[in-house]
Each structure stands twice: as structure tokens, then as C-alpha cells.
Amino acid sequence: MSSDATPEQIAAIKGFWDRNTHLLLSAGAGSGKTYTLIQSVSYGIRKGYSESDIFLITFTRKAASEMRERLRKNSISTGFAGTIHSLAYKIIRQMNPGKKFSIITNPETIFKQLIMEKFSRFSHIPPEYILRGLDEKNAIDFLEAYKSHKEKNNALDFEDMVSVVAQRDSSLLKDYQNKIIFIDEYQDTSPDQVAMLKKLNPQKLFAVGDAKQSIYQFRGANLENFFRFNEEFPDSGRLKLTANFRSQKRIVSFANAFIKRSSSADKIRLVATKKNMEKPIIFHANTSVLQENIRMMLDHGENRPKAPTLPATILVRTNYLVKSIETRIREKKLEERFSVMTIHKAKGLEFDRVILFGVSPRFFPHPNGYPEEEDRIFYVAVTRAKEHLEIYAWPDENGKESRFLSVITRFARNQYLSSTTDKKGK
Ligand SMILES: Nc1ncnc2c1ncn2[C@@H]1O[C@H](COP(=O)(O)OP(=O)(O)OP(=O)(O)O)[C@@H](O)[C@H]1O
Ligand SMILES: [Mg+2]
Numbered sequence: 001m002s003s004d005a006t007p008e009q010i011a012a013i014k015g016f017w018d019r020n021t022h023l024l025l026s027a028g029a030g031s032g033k034t035y036t037l038i039q040s041v042s043y044g045i046r047k048g049y050s051e052s053d054i055f056l057i058t059f060t061r062k063a064a065s066e067m068r069e070r071l072r073k074n075s076i077s078t079g080f081a082g083t084i085h086s087l088a089y090k091i092i093r094q095m096n097p098g099k100k101f102s103i104i105t106n107p108e109t110i111f112k113q114l115i116m117e118k119f120s121r122f123s124h125i126p127p128e129y130i131l132r133g134l135d136e137k138n139a140i141d142f143l144e145a146y147k148s149h150k151e152k153n154n155a156l157d158f159e160d161m162v163s164v165v166a167q168r169d170s171s172l173l174k175d176y177q178n179k180i181i182f183i184d185e186y187q188d189t190s191p192d193q194v195a196m197l198k199k200l201n202p203q204k205l206f207a208v209g210d211a212k213q214s215i216y217q218f219r220g221a222n223l224e225n226f227f228r229f230n231e232e233f234p235d236s237g238r239l240k241l242t243a244n245f246r247s248q249k250r251i252v253s254f255a256n257a258f259i260k261r262s263s264s265a266d267k268i269r270l271v272a273t274k275k276n277m278e279k280p281i282i283f284h285a286n287t288s289v290l291q292e293n294i295r296m297m298l299d300h301g302e303n304r305p306k307a308p309t310l311p312a313t314i315l316v317r318t319n320y321l322v323k324s325i326e327t328r329i330r331e332k333k334l335e336e337r338f339s340v341m342t343i344h345k346a347k348g349l350e351f352d353r354v355i356l357f358g359v360s361p362r363f364f365p366h367p368n369g370y371p372e373e374e375d376r377i378f379y380v381a382v383t384r385a386k387e388h389l390e391i392y393a394w395p396d397e398n399g400k401e402s403r404f405l406s407v408i409t410r411f412a413r414n415q416y417l418s419s420t421t422d423k424k425g426k
Helices: 007-018 033-046 061-073 084-095 107-118 127-132 136-152 158-167 170-176 191-200 223-227 249-260 290-303 319-331 371-382 404-411
Strands: 022-027 054-058 080-083 102-104 155-157 180-183 204-209 236-241 281-285 312-316 339-342 351-359 385-393 413-417
Touching (some): 033 054, 033 061, 054 084, 084 158, 084 191, 102 158, 155 158, 170 191, 249 385, 249 404, 290 351, 312 319
Parallel strands (some): 022 204, 054 080, 180 204, 312 339, 312 351
């Protein structure tokens, strides 16, 4: 075992094999949950458990490839390492070798196509706007149309695959049952995914997660699964981790202070192991014009006096912002390593320097989001940063600010940006 695992991590790494049948490790961001999971896999293999009996389930494909990389470095290969969706796909393929069916990897494309067909009279409006504005009756019609499209084309989307496996007769799943399953980001599993896990009837199950980082409620994730783990999987233990190894102390304090006020939080505070560095900085602009804010952030992020020299990762709440920023970077032929992604994509990852862009009423918290989930998304965003955290905020056109702003300004260093073109800004 890696000598630098802490006693509380070791309790989980070894305890899973030596004491528990199943185990839930519940802990805050950057506390080494994923690290502990991997260490525990290699500990078990060193103890003589068969690699092919070990299944490792991650939340994203990116996380899966990072995991495989980490395992490869330790000369380990497991029976399975990938997302729960790819496991479902593998199982379905094996069960229906001759049958042709297609997998919908990007349902949005089909949503748009169906919307265009159904509401052709609104062809001048971008389909995503129509989709967002559907009333209940039209929404039900639309879902029916999506369902019959899938049937007609023999197509399944990712969640369908999971529920297909969950509904299969147990006797058909023999090759995948009785395994030792490790699963990361358990707080974001959907009820169907839990049903699938139960169907696989693992010999042992090690789940890690953080209730404060549950950000997929909009897609069917259910925190109840997380809280009910010990009932769903009897004969199981539960452990916690308390130290944060990722972020410098001021970022940890900021994240603690932010999430403390949210009712969705458990009461565990992260304890920083790194020293204090600079406070998170909030750049507060006076213009509501998005393009102006993008321009200022791209320019100012690098060119202000004493800007950190570390490359920045820009995190945003919506895909729309990703596209807007990327377009600007392309147009201006900026030579940055600029990487821009949504907070959802950044889950589980860490970066030296994070620019959180778009704390503004139109974007963050998202006007159509669940308020508590928006708090958790914010928590996920700030806890990605190891050393530097910069936040860009601006009012809407009526001068209204994001509800996050007052909380943030109490714990961050404030700086003001004034737009050169928008003189009407307040
Ligand atoms: N005992 C340790 N000593 C030093 N560094 C550690 C230790 N445990 C974990 N780390 C490091 O801390 C960072 C965060 O670990 P990891 O990504 O496993 O946390 P996590 O709890 O999975 O975070 P998240 O909730 O964001 O998924 C990583 O860089 C990891 O290598
Ligand atoms: Mg993790």
C-alpha cells in the first residue's frame, strides 16, 4: 500500500476486505475517496483476490480512463473498469449477440429533430428554447414521441440500458454476478442504477460519495439511495474521511463556509491539510452584457498585475457559456491552453487554478434548477481548485445580482471591473 495513506484512509482500504461485506465511504471533496478506492482495489489484489472478479465503476468516461491509467501504473487490470452505462451496454451486447440495436449517445440531437418535426411552425425558434418552454401536455406528447422513435429505430439511450439490465431475469446475468464492485460518486446514482447493482448481487460492494456533491437530481439521481445504502445493502459498514488533501486552506474554508448554510449539507466540515495561500478573489463587473464579461475575463485573467502564471481552467454552469467562451477564444485566436468546461464535466477532477465564470442571475444559480442542487453545484465548482480560485460575477440588465453573491463576498477578496463599452451599467 502507498505509505502516505492516512489512518482513516487505511481503515477503509483494509477494512473493506478484512471487516466488511459492503462499505460506504462518505466524505467531502478532495478527501481522497477516489484515491482510497483505487488503493483498496490494489490491496485486495495483493491479498490474492482475482483481478477478473473486480469491477470498478466510475461516473464519467474521463474518470474511467484516468482510473485505468492509475491501475496500469500499478500493473493492475480488473474485470471491468468504466461507467455504469458501459457496463450495462456490455451486458446487453453479450445477452443479445445477434440482435442489432443502436445506442443513443446524444439524446439532445434527437430531441431537437423531434421538436423540429412536431413544431415546424416555430422553425425560426431554436429547438432548445421550445423544449424548455413546453407545457405539461406537450411535454408528455414529446416524451411519447421520443419513446416511439426509440422503438421504431431499435435504439436505447444510456438510462434505458441500465433499466433493461435491472429488469432482466437474474439467471441471465450469471457472468456478472457475485463480483466485487467498487463504485465512485455514489451520491449521483439513479434508482434504476441501484436496482441494476442489486441485480448483479455483488459478493462485496464498496461505494464512495459525498452528499454535498449530488448534482444530477435533474437527471434522476436520488440522494435517498445514498442515505439508504446500509438498508439497501444489509451487512454493510459506513466510514468517513475528514481531511482535505486537494486545496489550499483558504479554499477549503471558503467551501465549508458556503455549504454550511445549505440545508442539503451534512455537518462534516473538511479539515485542510495544506497551508493558507491567497484568498479566493471575486471580480465583480458593472455590465450585464455577456460578451463584455467574456472579453474582460479572458483579458484580465492573464494580463492583470500579479495574475497567477498557472494555466487556468474555466468552469461554467451551462453549455451555452462553454460555447460562447470558446467562440470568443477562436475568433481572437487566443493562444491560451484555455480549457473551458461545465461544472458537471469537472466532477471528480482537480485543477491548479480555477476561474468560475458567470455568477449572475441568468446563469448561476440556474433559474430552472433546484435551489439546493445549485448550491451543491457551486460547492463542486470551488472544490476543484487546488491553489487559485477566481470568480467572475455580474448583475442582470435590471441590476439584480445572483443570490450567491452576498455569501461569496463575505469570504472572498473583492475587486471591481468596469466595462469600457457599457456606460449604462450601474
Ligand atoms: N493521504 C494522502 N496524502 C496526500 N495526498 C492525498 C492523500 N489522499 C489523497 N490525496 C490527494 O488528494 C487529491 C484529492 O484526492 P481524490 O481525488 O481521491 O479526492 P476525492 O475525495 O475523490 O475528491 P472528489 O470528491 O472531488 O471526487 C488527489 O490529488 C490525491 O492524490
Ligand atoms: Mg473523487
